[in-house]
Amino acid sequence: MLLGDFLKEGISRLKSLYPPEEARDIVLTLCESRLGTGRYTYATDPDYSIAPDSLDSLSGDMDRLSAGEPLQYVLGYAWxxxxxxxxxxxxxxxxxxxxxxxxxxxxxxxxxxxxxxxxxxxxxxxxxxxxxxxxxxxxxxxxxxxxxxxxxxxxxxxxxxxxxxxxxxxxxxxxxxxxxxxxxxxxxxxxxxxxxxxxxxxxxxxxxxxxxxxxxxxxxxxxxxxxxxxxxxxxxxxxxxxxxxxxxxxxxxxxxxxxxxxxxxxxxxxxxxxxxxxxxxxx
Ligand SMILES: C[S@@+](CC[C@H](N)C(=O)[O-])C[C@H]1O[C@@H](n2cnc3c(N)ncnc32)[C@H](O)[C@@H]1O
CATH class of the missing domain: 3.40.50.150 (Vaccinia Virus protein VP39)
Structure with a gap:
């Protein structure tokens, strides 16, 4: 799956829980943490494709986030x-x-x-x-x-x-x-x-x-x-x-x-x- 598509879908899954900017920030931070991508990788490298095993674990993360779990608990850390x-x-x-x-x-x-x-x-x-x-x-x-x-x-x-x-x-x-x-x-x-x-x-x-x-x-x-x-x-x-x-x-x-x-x-x-x-x- 393309990173850009994952972002769009992820943001849409969180839209009933968070204001749009916050939902976007959560999904981008998740990808940065799990994939090592940058803030704008989806734009600078539009062909970036998420490997199937990473996609499985990211989907699990998205399930937890869309059940309302805070991002810090999903990632396991906070700054x-x-x-x-x-x-x-x-x-x-x-x-x-x-x-x-x-x-x-x-x-x-x-x-x-x-x-x-x-x-x-x-x-x-x-x-x-x-x-x-x-x-x-x-x-x-x-x-x-x-x-x-x-x-x-x-x-x-x-x-x-x-x-x-x-x-x-x-x-x-x-x-x-x-x-x-x-x-x-x-x-x-x-x-x-x-x-x-x-x-x-x-x-x-x-x-x-x-x-x-x-x-x-x-x-x-x-x-x-x-x-x-x-x-x-x-x-x-x-x-x-x-x-x-x-x-x-x-x-x-x-x-x-x-x-x-x-x-x-x-x-x-x-x-x-x-x-x-x-x-x-x-x-
Ligand atoms: C608001 S949290 C603060 C945690 C951390 N200091 C921080 O600022 O993120 C309050 C903490 O008080 C602890 N706590 C609650 N009742 C307590 C008690 N009677 N004696 C000692 N600690 C207690 C809770 O377990 C919790 O970890």
Whole structure:
């Protein structure tokens, strides 16, 4: 089958799920990844024909995509801060706004050999990015999900001394003791979407990404921020910084929660859409 025909057919199969430009981008990215073709190969080499065995596996990919599965799960990876992270349906697909969480953390980080704790680590994208950007730091990643921790610790990134240490813990419980003592930086992107916000979400997220990673009850949407504040009370060093990603509709409530725990210099930081997306606090 000609690449151009495959693209046309693929885009048409996705048209009920995605806007046309996004559908096109998904099918082109799939072909780039599986066939090694370029963005414009269908135009520069109109006779490019897909070999029968590649076509079989691409058709399988298209079946998964047209059933609504996100492209990153089909490919088995997602890009985050310029690195390729393995993802499975046990972990949240890393989001672009979480890249800002890491960039803010790097900005706030004074000691290149400091200690960093990433709560609710999922794929480990935050823990790994900080460990690799701040070599010499000691990084721990914590999650309740054993399956997510297997993905985080199995990332095919550097396995030298900058690898984070991943631990299973429920952050709604009291924090354990860590061999490094306290932390200079505690950060977290915990579940923060209220059940009532589900109606605004796309089915490809709702049906495929782990609900454990996403949702909190409407009656207590800040449950995980109270937990982060309790862990930070016990584990944040003097002068240490905390940074959390938040629900854009709960900016001032989340800020007040950290103020209520006695943290200082509490500030809300916006994302690239101008939405309240992070809260930073200090010991
Ligand atoms: C929003 S995801 C964030 C994943 C990753 N840090 C990222 O930014 O892509 C939240 C993570 O919190 C974990 N989680 C949910 N409840 C938890 C709990 N009680 N204790 C620890 N981790 C929890 C989930 O397993 C999930 O991996």
């Amino acid at each position: 985050f801060l310029g690195r390729r992270f393995k993802v499975t349906t046990d972990v949240l697909i890393p989001r672009p706004e979480t890249e800002i969480l890491c960039q803010e953390a790097i900005k706030a980080f004074k000691d290149p050999r400091g200690r960093i704790l990433d709560l609710c680590t999922g794929s480990g994208c935050v823990a790994w990015s900080l460990a690799l950007e701040l070599p010499g730091s000691v990084v721990y990643g914590v999650d309740i999900s054993k399956a997510a921790l297997a993905v985080a610790s199995g990332q095919d990134l550097s396995s030298d001394r900058s690898s984070p240490v991943f631990l299973k813990a429920d952050i709604l419980d009291s924090p354990p003791l860590f061999p490094c003592g306290k932390f200079d930086l505690i950060l977290s992107n915990p579940p923060y979407i209220m059940e009532s916000q589900k109606k605004d979400m796309r089915p490809n997220v709702l049906d495929h990404e782990p609900s454990l990673a996403l949702f909190v009850p409407d009656e207590d949407p800040l449950v995980f921020y109270r937990a982060v504040a309790r862990w930070a009370e016990a584990l944040l060093a003097e002068d240490g910084t905390g940074l959390v990603e938040i629900n854009e509709t709960l900016g001032s409530q989340t800020r007040d929660l950290f103020l209520g725990f006695g943290f200082g210099k509490v500030e809300i930081i916006d994302d690239f859409f101008g939405k309240n997306r992070f809260v930073k606090f200090m010991r």
